[in-house]
Amino acid sequence: MAADKPVTIFNLLSEIPEHSPDEQFTALLERPGIRIERIVSWGHATPDDAPYDQPNDEWVMLVEGAARIWIEGQDEIALSAGDHLLIPAHRRHRVTWTSPEGPTVWLAVHIGSPDER
Amino acid sequence: MAADKPVTIFNLLSEIPEHSPDEQFTALLERPGIRIERIVSWGHATPDDAPYDQPNDEWVMLVEGAARIWIEGQDEIALSAGDHLLIPAHRRHRVTWTSPEGPTVWLAVHIGSPDER
Numbered sequence: 001m002a003a004d005k006p007v008t009i010f011n012l013l014s015e016i017p018e019h020s021p022d023e024q025f026t027a028l029l030e031r032p033g034i035r036i037e038r039i040v041s042w043g044h045a046t047p048d049d050a051p052y053d054q055p056n057d058e059w060v061m062l063v064e065g066a067a068r069i070w071i072e073g074q075d076e077i078a079l080s081a082g083d084h085l086l087i088p089a090h091r092r093h094r095v096t097w098t099s100p101e102g103p104t105v106w107l108a109v110h111i112g113s114p115d116e117r
Numbered sequence: 118m119a120a121d122k123p124v125t126i127f128n129l130l131s132e133i134p135e136h137s138p139d140e141q142f143t144a145l146l147e148r149p150g151i152r153i154e155r156i157v158s159w160g161h162a163t164p165d166d167a168p169y170d171q172p173n174d175e176w177v178m179l180v181e182g183a184a185r186i187w188i189e190g191q192d193e194i195a196l197s198a199g200d201h202l203l204i205p206a207h208r209r210h211r212v213t214w215t216s217p218e219g220p221t222v223w224l225a226v227h228i229g230s231p232d233e234r
Contacts, residue, residue, distance in 0.1 A: 002226050004189075005203070007191065007204060010200070010202070011199040011201070028176075028201065029228075033151070034226075034228055036176060057148075059145075059146055059153060061129060061224070064172055071124050072121075073121055074124065081131035082129040082180075083129075083220065084128070086124065087124060088121070091121060107224070109153065109226060111148055
């Protein structure tokens, strides 16, 4: 299989965008039923009046940085590197705080059929 | 939705098993067509005569530690924290080295229909 397309190595922590008005979303892999993406926050938070309400389950890990998250029906939770959670579809949630000191890098895996997205 | 089952936070870098004869595999999420797992290596390598030859695509990221990987048709590659790659189904590969100094923690996302596994 030496003639196959070479496998390329990327790094989640490289090419971190500068601080910007919006969080930065980068798709790493898109397939039917799955999308893996990097999210870079830098002092960003989800607006109080606009929680996420997603049609698909999302598995998410904080890779670098620090954040707090609110999930409907629960107390606010502080997250640090390595913390991961599964946010069920339509469970409303907000990122209430991310560190203003530097980038917070998330890895998100969105799970579901593409028809649902 | 306050009555929904609470979302639990886990940490990928906690409860790292002690060094053991074998690599440690922990399923984090299993769904039709997707399995997310943590792999902990500690000086382990894939035997020369038993490369991986997997029926499904695998997206994998080295989260902590250091490793080298051989992928059929390519030169050996050194991996460090944050490096990620997509290993296509049936692309033979071997982890040729992982640091003996401490745990190397991988996050793997196996992609494919459960019928293929």
